[in-house]
Amino acid sequence: MGNSSPAILELKNIHKHFGANHVLKDVDLRVQSGSLVFIIGPSGSGKSTLLRCCNLLETPDSGRVLFKGEDINLKGVDVNLVRQKIGMVFQSFNLYPHMNALSNVSLALRKVLKLSSAESQELSLAALDRVGMRHKADSLPSELSGGQQQRVAIARSLALKPDILLFDEPTSALDPELVGGVLKVMRELRESGMTMVVVSHEMSFAKAAADHAVFMDQGKIIEEGTASQLFENPSNARVKEFLATLKHD
Ligand SMILES: Nc1ncnc2c1ncn2[C@@H]1O[C@H](COP(=O)(O)OP(=O)(O)O)[C@@H](O)[C@H]1O
Ligand SMILES: [Mg+2]
Numbered sequence: 001m002g003n004s005s006p007a008i009l010e011l012k013n014i015h016k017h018f019g020a021n022h023v024l025k026d027v028d029l030r031v032q033s034g035s036l037v038f039i040i041g042p043s044g045s046g047k048s049t050l051l052r053c054c055n056l057l058e059t060p061d062s063g064r065v066l067f068k069g070e071d072i073n074l075k076g077v078d079v080n081l082v083r084q085k086i087g088m089v090f091q092s093f094n095l096y097p098h099m100n101a102l103s104n105v106s107l108a109l110r111k112v113l114k115l116s117s118a119e120s121q122e123l124s125l126a127a128l129d130r131v132g133m134r135h136k137a138d139s140l141p142s143e144l145s146g147g148q149q150q151r152v153a154i155a156r157s158l159a160l161k162p163d164i165l166l167f168d169e170p171t172s173a174l175d176p177e178l179v180g181g182v183l184k185v186m187r188e189l190r191e192s193g194m195t196m197v198v199v200s201h202e203m204s205f206a207k208a209a210a211d212h213a214v215f216m217d218q219g220k221i222i223e224e225g226t227a228s229q230l231f232e233n234p235s236n237a238r239v240k241e242f243l244a245t246l247k248h249d
Helices: 047-052 079-085 101-111 117-130 144-158 177-189 203-209 227-232 237-247
Strands: 007-018 020-033 035-041 062-067 086-089 164-170 195-199 212-217 220-225
Touching: 007 047, 007 195, 020 047, 020 195, 020 220, 035 203, 047 086, 047 164, 047 195, 062 086, 079 086, 086 144, 101 117, 101 144, 117 144, 144 164, 144 177, 177 195, 177 203, 203 227, 212 227, 212 237, 220 227, 220 237
Parallel strands: 035 195, 035 212, 086 164, 164 195
Antiparallel strands: 007 020, 007 062, 212 220
16 A cells, blocks of 8 residues: 555654653654554553544644544544544443443444434444344343453444544453454454554454554654564564564463
């Protein structure tokens, strides 16, 4: 994919501090429409913060967040609309325990988009179908495996018809045998043309699905390229070191 393809999301010169901790240091990120950008790096390097800046769950101290060419890091921007269009899937699923899968998915459709029950139910069932979970629409989260809960969480984001989905270590909380089902859903989303930004340590998934891979260290992107460039032939010593620790896990 050439650099001439339009960027649907572009972060420019992003800085973020938490108190005295300078967590993002002049970060630039370009996400082309329909591409999958994969972010890797050591714990504490700022991956989650960067992802959260993409949909304004965190406000950058400075820099620009351009979504479809418009700066959304400005006062007066409708953050709810931004978060609907740039959805997020978390490591910990964050489903409501007292609501069944269908209600978890349809809640935002009813409350945020103000759709009728019938309409939100139809869209929610379609979203559950996309992640292979329609047959569990009536189940409570406690009746589902971690992998199934994560697929419901993905359906919840999908139901809002996002332009971009952000994934923050979506399989890190799962038992190994449940990881494959979630990655399969992510691969299908990618094949359907969804724009995705994924923080994960699933290297085989990255090699198979990522268009662009980014390595973060201490608040900076220190190397980026294709997945095979970055993972098989990194030029930065720190990247090499980190990849070696992953392989020995
Ligand atoms: N809400 C917060 N308040 C204060 N410090 C935070 C907050 N979120 C993250 N940090 C700090 O920012 C740094 C980067 O964290 P994070 O983005 O979570 O890194 P990663 O996802 O790569 O592990 C860490 O030093 C972390 O302690
Ligand atoms: Mg993180």
